[in-house]
Amino acid sequence: MKRRFENLTKKAARAVQHWWLMLIAGVLCIAAGIAVFAFPLESYVAISILAGVVMLVVGTAKLIAASASGNYLMMRGYVIVGGVLDLLLGLFLCIYPGVTLAILPVMLGFWMLYNSFVLLGFSGDFDTFGVPGGGILTGGGILLLILSIIVLVNPFGAGIATVIVMAGVGLILFGILLCSLSTKLKDIHLNFDKEDTR
Numbered sequence: 001m002k003r004r005f006e007n008l009t010k011k012a013a014r015a016v017q018h019w020w021l022m023l024i025a026g027v028l029c030i031a032a033g034i035a036v037f038a039f040p041l042e043s044y045v046a047i048s049i050l051a052g053v054v055m056l057v058v059g060t061a062k063l064i065a066a067s068a069s070g071n072y073l074m075m076r077g078y079v080i081v082g083g084v085l086d087l088l089l090g091l092f093l094c095i096y097p098g099v100t101l102a103i104l105p106v107m108l109g110f111w112m113l114y115n116s117f118v119l120l121g122f123s124g125d126f127d128t129f130g131v132p133g134g135g136i137l138t139g140g141g142i143l144l145l146i147l148s149i150i151v152l153v154n155p156f157g158a159g160i161a162t163v164i165v166m167a168g169v170g171l172i173l174f175g176i177l178l179c180s181l182s183t184k185l186k187d188i189h190l191n192f193d194k195e196d197t198r
Helices: 001-016 020-040 045-067 074-093 104-128 134-153 160-197
Strands: none
Touching: 001 074, 020 045, 020 134, 020 160, 045 104, 045 160, 074 104, 104 134, 134 160
C-alpha cells in the first residue's frame, strides 16, 4: 500500500510540471477584471470579447497542463472537460459577440459555477496529499459558487451594470484563485522532488 502511494505521488509530481500556465491564466483573469472596472462604460460587446479571450487562455492552459502529463493529481477528466468548454465558450463569445449579449450573464454564471467545483476538487486533492493551504481554494471556490448563483438567479433582470460588476468581481476572484492554485501546484512539485532525492 505504501509503495502504491509512493508511485501515485511520483506521477502527481509529473502532473504539476506545468503549474506556471495556471499562473499566467490567473494574472490574465485579474487584469481582465481590473479592465472591466477601469472601463465600465465601454461597450457590452467589448466585455463579451474580453470574457471570450480570457476563456480561451484559461481553456488552453487547462488542456496543456492536463494533456502534457499523466495528471493524476489535477482531476484530469474534469480539467480536460473544463478546458474544452472554456475553448468553445471563448470562441463563441469572440466570433459572435453581438449574438451572445443576451446570454452573456448566463454563460458567465455557468462558467464560474463549473470552475468553482473544479477549485473545490483541487482543495480535496491537496488534503489527500497533505499539502497545506487547501483551505484558500475551498473558501475561494465557495465564494465563486455563491457569486455564480447570484448571477444565475436573475441573469436577464439584473441589468448591464450588475452584469459588469459581477463579471469584474468574478474574473478577479477566479484569477486570484488560479494564482494561488499555481503556487500550490509548484509547492507540491518541489515537495515530491525532495522526496525523490531522499
